[in-house]
Amino acid sequence: MTTNPFAAEENWYLKMQCESTDLIHQSALAFQQLILTAIVVAGFLYTKTYYDNVRRHYARITVVVIGGGPVGLTAVLIASKNIHVKKIYLFEESYRNNLVNKPNQVAFDFRSVTFLRTLGVDFDNMEGCWDNNIFFTRVGIFQDYLLSLIFKLNTETDVRLGTKFSRENIKDIESIHGRVLVIACDGNDGQASRILGLSDEFANHSYKAYGAVAGITRLDKCHLPLPERRVHNLFFDLSAYGASLDENGKAEGFTLKIFGSSRQRYMTLLVPKSECPMVKTMRLVLDRGMMRNIFVKCYNTYKSQGEVTLSETTAIKHLKFSPRLFELKLFQRLHTVAYFEDDDMFVIVEGESARCGNFHTGLDINNGIRGLMSLTAFISLASCAVTEHAILNAMMYKARHDDNLCREFLRNGLRESMYSSY
Template sequence: MLVLFDRKINSTLHRVTMTCDPDELARAMYMMSTNATVHIGITLSAIVVFIATSHVCRQIRKDLAQLTVIVIGAGPIGLTAALLALRCKRVTKLIIYEEESRARLEKRSYQIAIQPQHVSFLRGCGVDFDNLEGLWEDGCFYTRVGIYLGYIINILQLYKKPVDFNFSTKFSRDLSACVDSISGRKLAICCDGRNGLASRVLGLSDESIHHSTGVYGALAAIEKNNETYVPKSEIRVHNVGFDLSAYNSAAYEDEGKSKFNLKIFGNSTCRFLALAINKTDSNVVKTLRTVLDKSMMRNIFLKCFNTYKRADEASISDSFCLHHMRFSPRLYEIKLSQRAEIAAYIADCDLFVITEGEASRSYNFNTGK
């Protein structure tokens, strides 16, 4: 219609111009200006509609992309996950729930070992290891876990995004309802350990699947409460053999076939020993699997520590072990326990739930990692 209208105006203008009628010429010019105004109005309307639609679409995408992250459990896994969440542009708010108080959290005394590849990753996330108290050896960083947790908590508070710390708060069904009521998309990260209930409260099944690792192991802990806390590096020894002929003469026959892996770890106030060996039917393993005399395992751990300890550590006596050593009375099978469900999406409240760390999978064995 506009094309026909333009042609009509052009023909009229041509006719008026040829006849040189002033009134007709003025009328033709008016029609042309009116037509131009209509064109401009339509164009402006289209631009306004396009801008408004684009703005609405961008706002919808922005609202869908925005994410509130809820971390349950302020251990090393939980706080590291919180740090990664704050570095994500889509995360607009962080909420942390921890059953213990902050003071108690920062007093945790067990030692953690951060492997070289993890050190490099954490440096990229803003962790300044030069400002952390600890020990370096072979690219591995050893520190008291409370020091690491306190440092990460301070880092989280430096971000401009809102961070809501809830210490001394056990996650319960009432808090689950509060999480559901948060507007927008949410991500709950359950890091409350193998005995935590957060994942079940949020709707995940607590069923676990147990897998054999094909390894036997035993653990011991030596408490030295009179020592000053000093981080210690790990000691790893392979092909360790034991002479058990004093307990079982048959065990001496295949002593050379039963070689153990030993790891000594922990800080100066509490040293841990972990023994492990692949499943085998050797007499040595059978003896250590069925032994009823606890002194056998105590003597094994005692000799292992005194033989392979660090040069700056004092030897321990049998009488000291009687009062300050806790240990496995015999070898046991090391198993992996893994949750059947580790992630879920709850559409009603637009909530993603995932489990991490020991809340997702754990061993009945500790190697200090």
């Protein structure tokens, strides 16, 4: 029997063809499975994205604002513009007459004016005056204007004036169906944050400067808003009090500001930290006559045209002032946001409840307005957050904003409100 010399080779070739065919079939099957998996994953992602978008679109939150000052009323206005807010409650201890008759003057810088205009605030139709892109008005006028806007809102709003927020109101908040955001704006003396469970712990930051303040109320004058006046590089002759220039004949110059309405006038003195004899004397020597004399002479020299000279007799009777220089500090609340899972409730603090200083500059309101610039985004994040990760991200966003705001204010606050010449 003859053997085919090519049989083995043909068998090997046929075997390789079969294996190649099986490999092709397996590859085709794997490719089909890959395509099918991709379609399933894409369908899942599309469905999830669509569901998440629908859920985010229809997510709703109830906002409770505590405090009807400029910051609290602005917070109500911001919340009303957010599509996720279904209802707003406002708790304010004072009645409307007390709010609109508050006499102290506030000043909004250009950044705050721009932001408030996006909320519908028309400064051109509000009593006040402009100077160097700063709008000066009485706080009562601003609050009356915001209240008039709030009472016209399309968003359901429950304004409870003359109602002090207390522990009893927490039960009302807990009975609200769905997620709740509580915004405490009742000032640095307010108790809302503590009642709601936030820590009262503050961190204090130094501005690396010393200052003094003075104020006088003249009941014979009206509450006419007046622009501020800044003067730089002031030097005082304090030789009668034992203060002299240093060995090089140099002393640290002071910055002076006069601001407020025609009825309530304020003065601030500011100087960077230094160890020159003049600054040391004004820091350590408790001499009311020296400080009163400085403020009276500063006021009479740099007052607005047409203002009456401040006499020694009037100053002795009515001028209130710091008896010596003190260190300027900013106090920052360590915890400005919290979430309580059992009640599905976020709590945040704004305005002087979150940050406050020991030095009045007339532009203090702007620090509170800066904090509200993150409120729209936070409301959206808080209303849509479902997982612990999303809730934590919302809280971190708010905490980062507050921390950055504090850093920015320490870096630029005095420069913008005192040191600069506009």
